[in-house]
Amino acid sequence: MMKKLILPFALFLFMQNGMAQTPKWVEKAKRAVFSVVTYDKEDKMLNTGNGFFVSEDGLALSDYTLFKGAKRAVIVTSDGKEMPVNTILGANDMYDVVKFRVGITEKKVVALVVAATAPVGGADAWMLPYSTQKSIACVPGKVKDVSKVGGEYHYYTLGMPMKDKMVSCPVVNAEGQVFGIAQKSSGADTVSTCYAAGADFAMAQKINALSLGDVALRSIGIKKGLPDTEEQALVYLFMASSQMTGDEYLKLLEDFITHYPNSTEGYLRRANYFVTTQDESTFDKAVADWNQALKVAKKKDDVYYNIAKLMYAYQLSKPEKTYKDWTYDTALKNIHDAKVLDPLPVYIQLEGDILFAKQDYAGALACYEQVNASNLASPATYFNAAKTKEVLKADPKEILVLMDSCIARCPQPITADFAPYLLERAQANTNADQPRNAMLDYDAYFTAVNGNVNDLFYYYREQAALKARQYQRALDDIAKAIEMNPTDLTYQAEQAVINLRIGRYEEAVNVLNGVIKTEPKYAEAYRLLGLCQIQMKKTDEACASFAKAQELGDPNVAELIKKYCK
Template identity: 35%
Template sequence: MKKYSLTIILFFCVSLTVLAGQPSWSKKMSKAVFTLKTFSADGELLGSSSGFFVGEHGEAISSYAPFKNAAKAVAIDNAGKEWDVEKILGANETYDVIKFRVAIKKSPSVEFAAAKPAVNSNCWILSYKGSMSMVQAKLQKMESFNTDYTYYTMSLRSSLDLVGCPLLDDNGKVLGVMQPMNSDGDTLAYAVAATFANQLKMTGLSLNDPALRAVHIKKAIPDDLNQAQLMLLIAGSHDSLTYTSVISDFLKQFPKEPDGYVSRAQLAYSHGRFEDAMHDINMAYELSPQPNYLYQKGTILFAQNKYAEAYDLYQSLFDSPIRSAELFYMASQCKAKQNDSIAQQALLDSCLAQFSRPLLKEAAPYLLVRAQVRLNANRYRDAVVDLNDYEQLMKSQLNDNFYYIRYQAEVGGRLFQQALNDIEKAIELAPQNEFYYAEKASLLVRVGMYDDAITTSKTLVQLQPTYSDGYLFLGLAQCLKGEKTDGIENLQKAKELGDTQAESFIQKYK
């Protein structure tokens, strides 16, 4: 029994130590392994690990943990040469693996094992930390995960830091990527299937992946066009630097696709670089003559104050598949800038005609615009109709200003009772606004409701004693009611407070 135990001890001492007699394939495989170092944005070393190339164009895999919060990473090969990590290709924090591309023209890559090894078979761990080392271990257990991949457990006692190193079978083919040990004294080592790390890739949603967002190194564009287009869309909600980078990479990867030019045009437009925006939208239209690109070109022309040209573009789209309320609205804005109110109103009519009744909330902004245009054109009752429709759509979101605008339209249309109702509603919503009390008092005087005018004017005087309108309408209502002495006295106060109308009323009723 003692002899057997001694045999086991000797086996571990030999097999788990850095071996002098290495397998014949070790020299070739050693070229694919490198030391990895990661750094923060200010250059501070964050972590170190091993990694290895899995492709001929710098594709490599390693441990994810050192990349967390890293802004830069370098791979140091066995000749001591440093290569920057230029792009992240995918990551999985749960299994602590990451795939990336190193800025190297041609890289020596490993070969993946075609078949699973047997339990209790020998395996090798290839490490490079300044010098190359080979560590032998024995497979103790293999477990399946994600259906197609294997998680390896090995018997191992080694002081070497093997995280990120390749786990190889007896033929030098890669099985897995070494994982951290559970504790310093642990006699077991673990590896996740290298094929799992190798299949990691960027998708359209990768920019929102917490694991990838924690890595501040440039992310690759997905190879699939649909996924790349989705990433381009999502990048628009990220910071400007990320968005600019994604657009640039998309254009390099898909130079014949219009989406990249459209996105770059929109970004240039948002920064006021209209000439650049125009160039890119023209490029997009050349690649794919879609009407919505002409619409965007019209928007750029509008921003450049080229209203006639913008209108011509919009007009050319009236019978196109993108005929819409927004299209007619923008055309109406061109006419407004050209001071053509007749054409502006006609185009707003066409804008609202794009909606069927009952109206939906999408029509509300256009109703409000047309109401204001009609009000300015003295089409008071038409303006009231629009404002009534707007009220029905936006009832829970109305403020005092809305009721004041409709009050003005109703007064102009001689809809006095409705006007009184609306100015009272405005007062209810803004009870400290003295201007609304003055408007109400003025209307009450106009329609001959003198007692109500006196009450409203007194409230206004109490609210704002230095506001001349309170005394003006109080005095005027009193004079009209026959209370000339009190009325003239209040008109005199209005005059003293600077009201220019008060003197004429004093002379009239004195």
């Protein structure tokens, strides 16, 4: 009878010893582990796997592979509660980790504490699998090796078995603190050896200002979180504005406002979004954002400036019907309110722009001159002043002085970004009767843009060369313009003018005959042909050409007929 009791009693002792070796914290810690289900863009199930909470407010870790290509994801806790994955907060495809936040449906969840220090080789370790059962079974083992990742983080080789269903389960130390995330092994020995990426490395993953270009993050369709600091978040917003769809960008703005409710930037950028949609149904929302920005602003002048700038841009878009009081006058009122609080040059610059748009050119010039006397003076501000004087029909030499100041403030040597100012000064030099200087500007422009010019460039440079009496350059440039655009008869007529100027009458006649053959009603070509014929002592033919030009409506031929024809 005693012999029959030995086996059950031994089994009872074994079970008691096994239970004694299971740490007390396991039962609670396993509640931090959950199942993850991801779905593709068609809302079909994509992958299933594991993850675990590392904060009571829903911060969690899992493997990147599980989320790759996912449009949405949910987690299922050990007690069967389903919660959505709200935001991705960082990812690394090389080490297969992802950090995210779950929209928890209760005040707080059970979470593991991330170990502050890495365990050493030989330390005890436990892997906690996901389970909906009350069993507190876990997988014990040892840390076999610890290596470094990214200089200060860790990667572990573990002496314990692991099944595929345990990928991304937490690996914890003797105190119940998580130090690793179980990874799928590509090695042959999965019975006694497995691997884990450091929880410290996974926690270090974050969204930063450059994350929009991160391939790993872009392959996850779930909404991304914001960078940790307001400064980085603002840069992220700026970059996202040109890379996201309108709806995505609006959601990002709303996230920013939620995280930074006392920052005016969120309200101003959202107002800008509402205005630029050109949908009047959102304009009231823009006004609400302006009002909220004024309410929280420490520098209200900046808010007034941004309101003025948006209204100015709105009016520049030439709306068919102006929305409420969104006029240039209202924009001026806001910029004046900003100037009362702090008369910054940038505010005066915008005031000048608004006045220019209102065709108050004298007022605009006065503003631009104030800006040019300040530390905000730049190539653009001098250019604005020059163009305003041009509209006011000022002396060309005054305009040229301003363009000289514009060029003087450009980085030297002038790059392609600033090269258009050279074209403007070339024209100013031409208008001020300084064609040789105009040619120098055209040459500098050619260098700045690495020779990437069109036929118009060669035409304008030819005009300057002709006025400067550099006839060969003029001929070369007009020939280049014709080569690039052989159908523009203006260029061919200009080529005839140069030949006429230097006494090459036959060449000019040949060109003009070609023009007339292409376009028999080209009045100017007949007038120029008549001038060539006068120089060649062919007065009768010349008068016939002049008569044809007059017939076709040339306004400049009457004096020639009076002079040469009886």
